Amino acid sequence: MAIKLASLVSVVLSLGSLALADPIPATDYDVIVVGGGPSGLSALSGVSRVRRTALLFDDQRYRNGPTRNMHDVIGNDGTPPGEFRALAREQILEYPTASIVNRSVLSITPIGTDKVSAFSVMDADGQNHTARKVVLGTGLRDVLPDTPGLREAWGKGIFWCPWCDGYEHRDQGIGILGHLADVVGSVLEINTQYSDIVALVNGTQTAAGEAETEKRRPEWKKQLEVWNVKLDNRTISSIERLQDGGMVQDKADHRQFDNFRINFTTGDSVERNALLTNFPTVQQSSLPGQLHLNMTKDKIAVSSSSMMTSLDGLYAVGDANSDGSSNVPHAMFSGKKAAVYLHVQLSREDTASKISKRTGLSPSELEEEAHRAIGRNLEPQWDAVMSRR
Numbered sequence: 260m261a262i263k264l265a266s267l268v269s270v271v272l273s274l275g276s277l278a279l280a281d282p283i284p285a286t287d288y289d290v291i292v293v294g295g296g297p298s299g300l301s302a303l304s305g306v307s308r309v310r311r312t313a314l315l316f317d318d319q320r321y322r323n324g325p326t327r328n329m330h331d332v333i334g335n336d337g338t339p340p341g342e343f344r345a346l347a348r349e350q351i352l353e354y355p356t357a358s359i360v361n362r363s364v365l366s367i368t369p370i371g372t373d374k375v376s377a378f379s380v381m382d383a384d385g386q387n388h389t390a391r392k393v394v395l396g397t398g399l400r401d402v403l404p405d406t407p408g409l410r411e412a413w414g415k416g417i418f419w420c421p422w423c424d425g426y427e428h429r430d431q432g433i434g435i436l437g438h439l440a441d442v443v444g445s446v447l448e449i450n451t452q453y454s455d456i457v458a459l460v461n462g463t464q465t466a467a468g469e470a471e472t473e474k475r476r477p478e479w480k481k482q483l484e485v486w487n488v489k490l491d492n493r494t495i496s497s498i499e500r501l502q503d504g505g506m507v508q509d510k511a512d513h514r515q516f517d518n519f520r521i522n523f524t525t526g527d528s529v530e531r532n533a534l535l536t537n538f539p540t541v542q543q544s545s546l547p548g549q550l551h552l553n554m555t556k557d558k559i560a561v562s563s564s565s566m567m568t569s570l571d572g573l574y575a576v577g578d579a580n581s582d583g584s585s586n587v588p589h590a591m592f593s594g595k596k597a598a599v600y601l602h603v604q605l606s607r608e609d610t611a612s613k614i615s616k617r618t619g620l621s622p623s624e625l626e627e628e629a630h631r632a633i634g635r636n637l638e639p640q641w642d643a644v645m646s647r648r
Contacts, residue, residue: 282612283375284370287389290312290313290393291313292393292394293364293546294398295318296321296396298398298577298593299315301592302597304594307354310354314360314388316360317359317362318362318364322400322578324414325413325414326339327415327504330426331423332588333588362383362384363383364383364544364546366381366549367393367573375608376391376571393573395546395547395575396579397544399585401413401419404538408499409498411500412517416519416533417498418536423586424533425453425533428452432530433456434458435459436461439492440463440475442458442483442537443479458483458489459529493526494524495521497521498534499519504517518531519531519532539557542557542559547579550573559581561575561581565600566597574600577589578590
């Protein structure tokens, strides 16, 4: 059966498109990683293991920087975050294709084509570096209130993640800081570790606050009663550290003994051994906004299968992204996942480029390729096409 002339033209054009495929851009590196926390280091390790040239920029701002110890990180339970990063760097830099500089990134500019990505990255010294792919491991920043004493104790008895820091304060008196509407969620996370719970909701138990809480957590009062949670709605004026759990602890039993006095604008103070918080977060870096990346609330929207953002060739990993978790194991997982995916993407581009170079065909060669693809029953149509050129 004769194939229509349109089919012939389609085949010829498709072969011609291979000959005219976009070339692979010449860049300084295959990959640039921005961010030196667990997610960025994991991405750098992943691409270095397959001998991709990569440069990591680390501005040395880390969300878990103030934390005494990392926990729930298998093989590194109790390791201080700084020690973890230092060892990771030492091991990754054994790979000759890996580089790390302690410098921030000012801007990222796409310089590729519609088919092949490439980026120019300007650092804080005004130097430009180019790469075919970029990974953002730039993290989040906790927006802390100006309550005197809170910031000084952040990550050291005052924390937001019960998995990361709760166990060391188990069976002690704990306070929950934040809006009334967040209290039930916190209680559901900590009820197996604490029975003496006071919610310090800082004036948010108003008619509007209760309405919002009821909308988010129907029967919230009954749920708090089940776990014997006490509510204190007074306005907090300051937090004083009475004891430092970094100094007073039982290492053999994995216990830290902090103690805080919470002062209010009215009435007596309250003492708590630890404080769990519910404060908002924002992107640590301005780069996602500069690049106009799609966002999901305060997170960079990514494909869960690849960690790629809305900009082709640019990935986001760790708690900056939207794939649903904020902890060190998740950060490392997402960094590795992005590394694997972008390596394969680079290899596909390299393969297409090599095929394109091999099929830079002359008109006679294109004709022969068409014959091989669809047979020789189109001689009349082919002659008609060629006679009109």
